[in-house]
Amino acid sequence: MSPNSETSPLLGNNDSRPECWSRRILRAIKADGEPSWTESFKFFLFGSWANVLLLFIPLSILSHNLHWDAALRFVFSFVAIIPLAKLLGEATDQLSIKLGQTLSGLLNASFGNAVEIIIGTAALLNGELRIVQTSMLGSILSNILLVLGCSFLAGGFYHSEGSFNLTGAQASASLMTLSCITLVIPAAYASTTLSGIPEFPCDIPDDKGGCPSPGLLIISRGTAVLLLFVYCAYLVFQLYTHPQFFRQSSTGEDEEETSGHMNMMAATLSLLLVTVITAFCAEYLVASIEETAQRYHIPKAFIGVILLPIVGNAAEHVTSVWMAIKDKYELTISICVGSSIQISALVIPLLVILGWIVGQPLTLHFENFETILLFVSVLLVSLLIMDGKTNYMEGLMLTILYLVIALACECKRHPSLCRNVVD
Numbered sequence: 001m002s003p004n005s006e007t008s009p010l011l012g013n014n015d016s017r018p019e020c021w022s023r024r025i026l027r028a029i030k031a032d033g034e035p036s037w038t039e040s041f042k043f044f045l046f047g048s049w050a051n052v053l054l055l056f057i058p059l060s061i062l063s064h065n066l067h068w069d070a071a072l073r074f075v076f077s078f079v080a081i082i083p084l085a086k087l088l089g090e091a092t093d094q095l096s097i098k099l100g101q102t103l104s105g106l107l108n109a110s111f112g113n114a115v116e117i118i119i120g121t122a123a124l125l126n127g128e129l130r131i132v133q134t135s136m137l138g139s140i141l142s143n144i145l146l147v148l149g150c151s152f153l154a155g156g157f158y159h160s161e162g163s164f165n166l167t168g169a170q171a172s173a174s175l176m177t178l179s180c181i182t183l184v185i186p187a188a189y190a191s192t193t194l195s196g197i198p199e200f201p202c203d204i205p206d207d208k209g210g211c212p213s214p215g216l217l218i219i220s221r222g223t224a225v226l227l228l229f230v231y232c233a234y235l236v237f238q239l240y241t242h243p244q245f246f247r248q249s250s251t252g253e254d255e256e257e258t259s260g261h262m263n264m265m266a267a268t269l270s271l272l273l274v275t276v277i278t279a280f281c282a283e284y285l286v287a288s289i290e291e292t293a294q295r296y297h298i299p300k301a302f303i304g305v306i307l308l309p310i311v312g313n314a315a316e317h318v319t320s321v322w323m324a325i326k327d328k329y330e331l332t333i334s335i336c337v338g339s340s341i342q343i344s345a346l347v348i349p350l351l352v353i354l355g356w357i358v359g360q361p362l363t364l365h366f367e368n369f370e371t372i373l374l375f376v377s378v379l380l381v382s383l384l385i386m387d388g389k390t391n392y393m394e395g396l397m398l399t400i401l402y403l404v405i406a407l408a409c410e411c412k413r414h415p416s417l418c419r420n421v422v423d
Helices: 016-029 037-046 049-065 070-111 114-125 129-158 166-192 214-241 252-257 264-295 300-312 314-325 329-358 368-385 392-413 415-422
Strands: none
Touching: 037 049, 037 070, 037 264, 049 070, 049 264, 070 114, 070 264, 070 300, 114 129, 114 264, 114 300, 114 329, 129 300, 129 314, 129 329, 129 368, 129 392, 166 214, 166 329, 166 368, 214 329, 264 300, 300 392, 314 329, 329 368, 368 392
16 A cells, blocks of 8 residues: 555545645635635625725825824824725624624624714723714714605605504604603703802813713713613613514515625624724824814814714615615614614713723713704604604605704804804
8 A cells, every 4th residue: 555545554644634624614714605705805895886985094094193284184084984884884784694683683783883982982082072972962963863864855755655663663762762861861960950060170171171070970870871771671672572673574685685795704804804993093083183173163063963973874874775765664763763772872871981980071961052952853753753654754854954953063163153144
């Protein structure tokens, strides 16, 4: 018998061992029938024309490290986050297809607002507490007014009337209303009680130069813990006990559209990589806000309420409008209202608790003007979806309210500009 034979007693099965281990490794990183790594990353990187904007990532890094003008650093980082937000959503969707309904729900809860979490965390660690508050408020308003309004408006051009599961929509709207009320209470406490007045001076001041009162901190941190508990209960309600209220009827066309384009390992690696890159771009973006706002006289509130949410909601905006055009309003409601619930009941409480840990006095006390804006917006959305039907007129009303809020934010921060227009 030849010494090079596979059955050689000296060599054993040397030729078969590499095949055995290679097969095990391949099965671990790509299951049978899944797209290859080449196909996965080809779809991920070249599946959309929006990915051309990824060229702004190296520009963002260069502008930050070479200390270019603040406006250039802000614009480059701002534009770079837009395709990153879309890629985060794409990777999450591809993983959701493989993981099933329960785990995909948890995954979407964790990464559905990853951009907002990253921007909020970066601003919090840099002490930009007002940017944290305004960006979170702006994300909520953008989702329930701009994104939902454009979705109803676009869907109304293709369907005279759209319908969705009324019970599930009411459950989501009720939780959104509860979250809104929990943001009203700290503002009422700070405005009507002497113990709610901020303390001066302060070791770690907020943007106004003072510390929130102990009572305001206790209310905010205690409410944050309770909101996290309510959000966990909402996940159980949505995924386990009453999933029929949120389920979209599936067809063969839907199943074909939701077929996976990436294998699980490629989607997981892409999700982690994009999250890290987004964190760096968000850090560069937040670091340039202060200088940009001062040099070019752009109010921070306008940046937080209007500009930053456009970045975080770019991918959701396109997906929501597309689902409404295809008459899938359950998915539209889930994307818009569900994302607002995640921000108000998950992201904001987490940031309050994180601020508690790192010593930043972040509270749930928004300015009275901002609290009123949130309250009337949630009220209008609740009124419009309570009948389980929608049309283009309802979408127009939501969009108009968002434009009025944008105009009010600009005039509030630039009264001289509005005075000159009147004169």
